[in-house]
Amino acid sequence: MSEILRTTYAAEIADAETGSEVVLGGWVSRSRDMGGVIFFDLRDPSGLVQVVLDPAELPVGAELKMEYCVKVTGRVQARPEGTQNKDLATGLVEVNASDVEVLSASDVLPFMVDDRLNVDELIRLRYRYLDFRRPTMAANLKARAKATAAMRRSLDDMSFMEVETPTLIASTPEGARDMLVPSRLQQGSFYALPQSPQIFKQLLMVGGIDRYFQFARCYRDEDFRSDRQLEFTQLDIEGSFWDEEAVMQTIETAVSAGVAAVRGEAPSLPIPRMTWTEAMHRFGSDKPDLRFGMEINDLSGVFSETEFKGFSGAIADGGSVRGINVGPRDFSRSALDKLIDQAKSLGAKGLVWAFCEEGTWRSPVAKFLSDGEKEAVIAQLEAVEGDLMLIVAGPTRNALEVLGQLRVDLGQPTGHEELRFVWITQFPVFDVHEDGGLSPAHHPFTQPESIDQMINDPENAFARAYDLVLNGSELGSGSVRIHDPVVQTQVFDTLGISPEERESRFGWFLEALRYGTPPHAGFAVGVDRLLAILVGASSIRDVIAFPKTQRGIDPLSGSPSLVDNDQMIELGLDLRPEVKAALAEKEDSND
RNA sequence: GGGGGCGUGGUGAAGUUGGUUAUCACGCCGGCCUGUCAAGCCGGAGCCCGCGGGUUCGAGUCCCGUCGUCCCCGCCA
Numbered sequence: 001m002s003e004i005l006r007t008t009y010a011a012e013i014a015d016a017e018t019g020s021e022v023v024l025g026g027w028v029s030r031s032r033d034m035g036g037v038i039f040f041d042l043r044d045p046s047g048l049v050q051v052v053l054d055p056a057e058l059p060v061g062a063e064l065k066m067e068y069c070v071k072v073t074g075r076v077q078a079r080p081e082g083t084q085n086k087d088l089a090t091g092l093v094e095v096n097a098s099d100v101e102v103l104s105a106s107d108v109l110p111f112m113v114d115d116r117l118n119v120d121e122l123i124r125l126r127y128r129y130l131d132f133r134r135p136t137m138a139a140n141l142k143a144r145a146k147a148t149a150a151m152r153r154s155l156d157d158m159s160f161m162e163v164e165t166p167t168l169i170a171s172t173p174e175g176a177r178d179m180l181v182p183s184r185l186q187q188g189s190f191y192a193l194p195q196s197p198q199i200f201k202q203l204l205m206v207g208g209i210d211r212y213f214q215f216a217r218c219y220r221d222e223d224f225r226s227d228r229q230l231e232f233t234q235l236d237i238e239g240s241f242w243d244e245e246a247v248m249q250t251i252e253t254a255v256s257a258g259v260a261a262v263r264g265e266a267p268s269l270p271i272p273r274m275t276w277t278e279a280m281h282r283f284g285s286d287k288p289d290l291r292f293g294m295e296i297n298d299l300s301g302v303f304s305e306t307e308f309k310g311f312s313g314a315i316a317d318g319g320s321v322r323g324i325n326v327g328p329r330d331f332s333r334s335a336l337d338k339l340i341d342q343a344k345s346l347g348a349k350g351l352v353w354a355f356c357e358e359g360t361w362r363s364p365v366a367k368f369l370s371d372g373e374k375e376a377v378i379a380q381l382e383a384v385e386g387d388l389m390l391i392v393a394g395p396t397r398n399a400l401e402v403l404g405q406l407r408v409d410l411g412q413p414t415g416h417e418e419l420r421f422v423w424i425t426q427f428p429v430f431d432v433h434e435d436g437g438l439s440p441a442h443h444p445f446t447q448p449e450s451i452d453q454m455i456n457d458p459e460n461a462f463a464r465a466y467d468l469v470l471n472g473s474e475l476g477s478g479s480v481r482i483h484d485p486v487v488q489t490q491v492f493d494t495l496g497i498s499p500e501e502r503e504s505r506f507g508w509f510l511e512a513l514r515y516g517t518p519p520h521a522g523f524a525v526g527v528d529r530l531l532a533i534l535v536g537a538s539s540i541r542d543v544i545a546f547p548k549t550q551r552g553i554d555p556l557s558g559s560p561s562l563v564d565n566d567q568m569i570e571l572g573l574d575l576r577p578e579v580k581a582a583l584a585e586k587e588d589s590n591d
Numbered sequence: 592g593g594g595g596g597c598g599u600g601g602u603g604a605a606g607u608u609g610g611u612u613a614u615c616a617c618g619c620c621g622g623c624c625u626g627u628c629a630a631g632c633c634g635g636a637g638c639c640c641g642c643g644g645g646u647u648c649g650a651g652u653c654c655c656g657u658c659g660u661c662c663c664c665g666c667c668a
Contacts, residue, residue, distance in 0.1 A: 036625030175668030
């Protein structure tokens, strides 16, 4: 038996010299036994190649069934005239086998390894290792590796240093729910898994590690979405003596290298910018999808004198009337009713729809409006015959958000081939809650544009924060950080954090800021989201090797799992009675 | 926590207003075939319809509950 398990990959056979001997290793994709001759497609990580075999060459008892792992020794030959397969990259050649060795048999498969067939995702995850043999998944993981390698190279070229920060850290009850790990040595205490390396990277700046980056695994114990998992990867970056320009240029360079590695073509730089205020007014969203128009218009001027109570009331209350032109759409009455219901569920009092017909409106509210008003709306929305117009009146912020959501739902993006990046800048410092409470719109280490404004008029204060948006998806965010402990203290105060709480939770960090902290700024790019968009996946699960289901379960390994009582004792833990009872009940129903 | 979709042999699907042995394709098993390539041909096995309860003479089909999965809202500083 030869020591050589493989000399050549399948894809290389296309260019291999006719007559040369090769040794291939891979899996039987499909076999076609013609009686006097056997063909099979051998798949390895590079692709497929056809192997021709005289049945006499097959060892007695050996079989070539799907997904058997085989070693093939043979000679490269051109396919006979008329038998070439133009659908196959290696379709002009084949390997005439002198020996086929079954290295490893396969049980009957739970699903066929074939990209053309749909397979339930739960089964794919249960047998993820077979899923990897499907060319699409293999290509996704490869794209991810290529992109991260390119970004790492790019950052290295720019003299950034990769530093690993701890994943067992102290819990900070701000923001998302922490994933917790019980401590054995300090019973009763818990580590938190980091939601981001935020504080640690700022400490690196204090320490003079000028240019830092890290592909950081981050954890947030919140509910799942197609673009959210408990654990995810961020390309985390921070630099000292930086302002937002330096950050954005660096991110553009690194991300663009990642895009080029996958797409073969870098996006055109610089990435356009838009303030948060502009994004909200034009698109009703802080992550606008720029692959299509359908922008929001302010129609308040048109209706300043209107008799229609639905509009005049909103304007009188300090709100406004906003509208979008959905374009030529043929909506049934029930479909329009659904849109109205949706608008209401988003907080709108109502939704006015109108079709542009013969220069005027076909709409339930047409009779309440003057001809001049209807024509002016048509003009402002640039509507033409057959276009559907949607109008929302109310508090401006709400009207914008409702239309922004409808815009995304009704818009028809051009597909994932087109990449529309945009920077969103100048975010508000705080989100204002209905009860008047404030929470940081970004995180509490973000530098306000003006301290005075933040203290005296926090609701209208803007921050030196910016998001990177791609095709309507938030790819990441960053900010210029606070490097002055006095300012940082003021922000905590404005958030209503008491001095005692501030000292106990952030005292060590505030102390660090007192030792000559350089101005610094940074960013974090969501690697999973970036890759999902680049490969055209509808979920980040398709670019994560071993993702979890919506309920946080790994169908393959069975995590999370109960642990032995001994382990619990070592940790000084016990389950709450109601949890024990629920587990016992579940146990019973399983029996 | 809430709203919605889905759950039929190993896989993907069909199943008409509830009505006799639940359909198809791929896969699987056996056989034939020297140029196939999502091979073809012949034969065969395999599902009582996620689970529980109910309505009915009768349920995959209707109702309730439950579990799983996916999408969305909340949540994600």
